Amino acid sequence: IFFVSIKLTVPLAYFYILLILVRELCEKFPGSLYIPIQTYLPYLASVVSTMQKSSTFVEVWAIIEALFYICLRLHIQWLQYKDPLEASLSSAPMLELWERRQLWERIMEIETDDPVSFVTGWFFDQDLQHITRYDVLDFVAWSMFEGRNQEHLTGDELGQLHDFVDELEWKISEHLNRSDSLIPEKNTDKNEVGDNRKDNQETPITSEFTQEKNDLDLSDGISSPRRDQGDRPRNQFRFPENVDDDSPDFFTNLYENYHNWYEQTKDRLENSDFHPVQGIRNYMAEKRQQIVEKEKNAMATASNLAENAYNRLVSPGSNMDKQLMALSHATQSQLMDAWNSMVEMKERLETAKFVSSKRKVLQQQLRGYRHLLDSARAMSSAIPSNQMADLMRKITQCNEAIERVEWSARDAFVKATGYARKNILQRTEPQRYAKYSHDPLLGISTYPLMFHLLILGVTDGGLRVILRRRGFERRTMGPIAYYFHPGSSDHTEDENEELNDEDREMTPIVFCHGIGIGLLFYLPLIDEMLRLGRPIFLPEIPYVTGFRPWQSP
Structure with a gap:
């Protein structure tokens, strides 16, 4: 109930801003707006009259709360679109x-x-x-x-x-x-x-x-x-392999091998001065011409005999006559199907050329990017994170483009062979794991600004007072803030005898807190570390501290 009532502060602030807006409009347009409100909405008119005596501090606070809520939501939305790879680097x-x-x-x-x-x-x-x-x-x-x-x-x-x-x-x-x-x-x-x-x-x-x-x-x-060291395991466990663990290239290789076979066959035929498609067309034209000439010669000598024999055996319009005509058309359709198959082969060849050329270009780009990545990692000086992330994104884009070429080759294969898409090898989706830097930000609660300031004053303000009384000094180094204690040599004789050589060198302690309200929760542990007398560094980590989403990277 407490947190629900706290969250209701934001809608109340927006409602208060709406009343302020109505009040200002009524003052600006009394005749056209305020008088109709008094006539039809007398309760609202009384509220507007009461708003004349409202506190300026409350009005400013309501506006600030509304603006803070909008800015906070925009910041969270911006975090959703922030590149996690660049943030990690x-x-x-x-x-x-x-x-x-x-x-x-x-x-x-x-x-x-x-x-x-x-x-x-x-x-x-x-x-x-x-x-x-x-x-x-x-x-x-x-x-x-x-x-x-x-x-x-x-x-x-x-x-x-x-x-x-x-x-x-x-x-x-x-x-x-x-x-x-x-x-x-x-x-x-x-x-x-x-x-x-x-x-x-x-x-x-x-x-x-x-x-x-x-x-x-x-x-x-x-x-x-x-x-x-030790004995070998009696049986060794192996994670199961996946058939598509490697980069997708089955259908791409299929078309590329088809293209290579065509080029090899074309080279052999060109050496013998033979063109397959043109040769088939010439062959069909020559056969057709021979048939025409033979028909003319036969027609001159046996036209009447054939016509009389046909009329004696087959009655015009009979079923036999229709079947013979259908057989003639069937033969022509078979020839057309054979020619259409040549056209489909041509389409498959065009697809193979496209797939082969596209993949070669992408693989060449990928080799260049990977060579640049190896050179960048081998350099002694650090490469800026944004440039390194941009290079890695280009590598990912090349891999995704190669994968899209594979899917286009698969679709062309399905279209050419008539296979149902569900019968094609299906890619196994990888298992999902807790990938915190890439997972979307879900369930982030937004609280009013006054609540943030209250919690921040209790936790961070109280922490500063408590640690200062313990001898800590708050320092900053760029965007990083931390508390430092120089340590002390106030040990008892028994404690000094237990210290080894490494302890006598006063090796500092760096403590990084976990998710919570910050260092305030770990004060008992900090007191125990103070007893060691070593220098202590306590970095502030606002990214895992509650109620500080605006300080996230």
Whole structure:
């Protein structure tokens, strides 16, 4: 009820603005507007009269509330159309391979206990067997490679991406085999359990994934510590492959091969001075001329005989006569169908030429963009995020254009062969996962400006007072604001004895808070960190702090 009443402030502000507008119009046009209102709407006229004594502060506040609501909605709409890739690239520099490797190993150490839940949790609890390798590659590319797609990665980064997925499969294999070993078996002792492991008997858990017996190749370039130590998993899990994981090129290759075959055949025929279409037409014309000449010769000698014989055998207008005429027309229609088939072949050839030339141009552009991407990533100086995002968008546009060429080739194939579209190979849609930077902003509540100021005063204002009393200093560095405490050496003798060499160097602590009302919720933890005596950095993160949507990137 409290939040509903707070949200009603905005419509009340708009209603108050409407009353102000009516009051001003009545003062401007008393004869044409105010008098009719007094006559037909006396209650509204009394409200307008009361508005003459309204407070200027209330009127200004109502207008500010209305303008704030409009600006806030426009800002949220602008965030919907903001490029998430450019925002991800501008938030932090792209990691080097060794930095990303360290981060991945840290994640794998944390998720060792249950990597299956780690994967399925991101895919909205989808069953593991329904998640393909392409889905996992797309997820890891987004999460570990600054929100990029797979086509935005260099060759080395693509190799690292596949290494990460292989290591994740290894972790899942270890987890599933460990779960399998915990299944109780009747009338077995420890030796029998070991024998059963050697026999590699199937269990309800191991039947869910691929049964591959100790044939894992450790020389595939993966440098995972867990793969180099300990026993191999008895059965290795593999994410199911998808038939359309690669770029779509089935129908495009079909037409391009048809075009290449035609060009090769044309070259062979041109060497022998033979043109297929023109040759068939000349052949048909020569045969027709020969038939005409033979008919003239035969007509001169046996016209009467043939006519008399036909009249004796076939009565004019009879069924036999009609069937013979139909047979003659059928022969002509077959010749026309043969010629029309030549025309359709010509259309297919034109489609093949278009598909082949279009794809060659797009592939050439794509190779140029990818070469530029490799050069940009190899440069020591950082490329501006907007330029890098623009280059990656062009790579995506090239891939989408190649995909559209594939769909046009498929439609032409359906038209030429008469196959139903539903009988053509259907593309499997990838599984959806929690892609926060790309998902639309849904369910954002907008509150009045006074409510924002109240919460901001309690949280941020109170936080500044509390941290200042604890010795923190608020500093800014560009758009980033943070609280800094220099630390202290006020430790007891017992605490000083427990400090190791690294602690004596006063390594600073950087604490980043999570989603909530900011640092105010973590004051007990901050007090514990103060006891360590180290310098402390507490950055403000307004993007995950409630009631601050206008400060989002």
